[in-house]
Amino acid sequence: MRSRFCCPRCGEALTPWVRELELAEAVNLQESNTWVLPSGWFVRRDSELLAGSAFTYGPANHPWVFAPMTNWWLRVHSDPLRTVGCCGLACFGPERPNLVCACGEEVGLGYCDCIGPYWYALHESVVHEQEVDAAPPQAIAERLTRLRERVARPIVRAGYAPGGRQPLHHDPSSWREALRLGEVRVDCGGGIEDPALVIASQQLPAGAQLVVPLPWCQLVRLVVLEEQPWAETESPLTWQHGNGPAVCVSRHSRQVLLTTWGPGDASWAVTIEARAWAEAWARFAG
Ligand SMILES: [Zn+2]
Ligand SMILES: [Zn+2]
Numbered sequence: 001m002r003s004r005f006c007c008p009r010c011g012e013a014l015t016p017w018v019r020e021l022e023l024a025e026a027v028n029l030q031e032s033n034t035w036v037l038p039s040g041w042f043v044r045r046d047s048e049l050l051a052g053s054a055f056t057y058g059p060a061n062h063p064w065v066f067a068p069m070t071n072w073w074l075r076v077h078s079d080p081l082r083t084v085g086c087c088g089l090a091c092f093g094p095e096r097p098n099l100v101c102a103c104g105e106e107v108g109l110g111y112c113d114c115i116g117p118y119w120y121a122l123h124e125s126v127v128h129e130q131e132v133d134a135a136p137p138q139a140i141a142e143r144l145t146r147l148r149e150r151v152a153r154p155i156v157r158a159g160y161a162p163g164g165r166q167p168l169h170h171d172p173s174s175w176r177e178a179l180r181l182g183e184v185r186v187d188c189g190g191g192i193e194d195p196a197l198v199i200a201s202q203q204l205p206a207g208a209q210l211v212v213p214l215p216w217c218q219l220v221r222l223v224v225l226e227e228q229p230w231a232e233t234e235s236p237l238t239w240q241h242g243n244g245p246a247v248c249v250s251r252h253s254r255q256v257l258l259t260t261w262g263p264g265d266a267s268w269a270v271t272i273e274a275r276a277w278a279e280a281w282a283r284f285a286g
Helices: 140-151 170-176 216-223 275-283
Strands: 002-006 041-044 063-068 107-113 119-122 127-131 180-182 184-189 196-201 210-213 237-239 248-251 253-262 267-272
Touching: 119 127, 140 184, 170 253, 170 267, 184 275, 216 275, 253 275, 267 275
Parallel strands: 180 267
Antiparallel strands: 002 127, 041 063, 063 119, 107 119, 184 196, 196 210, 237 248, 248 253, 253 267
């Protein structure tokens, strides 16, 4: 089955069609600048996948948990006392919902502040629609096995650092300060405990590759569940593994901006044509 959730007042969809997540390896409960779930999926807050986390003890009247969504689906409340954190969308509990439908109905809670994990949750009053899933994801177990084999390969940790000033995700006019890549090839390695993406491109010096650490759950989302490999500029896809750099990926028009922020020369940025980035992931997931 697949589900979507609609406003109890006006009936408008608050989410796209989404699937209930069963793959524990795609969940992130750590404080790590990372979404709690992949986009396109949901879990119930009392699911075993979230056992022992803040959701277990959190507001019981917001039972549906998601990744952050764009304001195409859910708008941030206009009252700053419900939303302003130190660096992102703050959450002050179920008495002060901070997500609303376009019609103004208060429908959810969202948290995208500080080190996360980042999430949205919808109120029990929202309408839960279900229909038969015409094209359920195939071969998840096989894909996971293949990814485990692939990530086990060693990689050279010292990736190329293209440097440059850090463009701002929400200001696409600043993106031209980043190195621009055409066709890219995506691979991974380093082991499940310490995985990294390896990105090759003709626009990099001969033999040079970008090395982007990421948590295993994020790699599983991108490859096994084929999560969209970006989010919109208002709320970029983010992840961080341990003390590695914080990574943000967003799309504007036909470009994707990938930034990494960390100590030393671990801070750099590149832009990639969105089509080339999507195709590289499709080949990788193959
Ligand atoms: Zn509404
Ligand atoms: Zn903060």
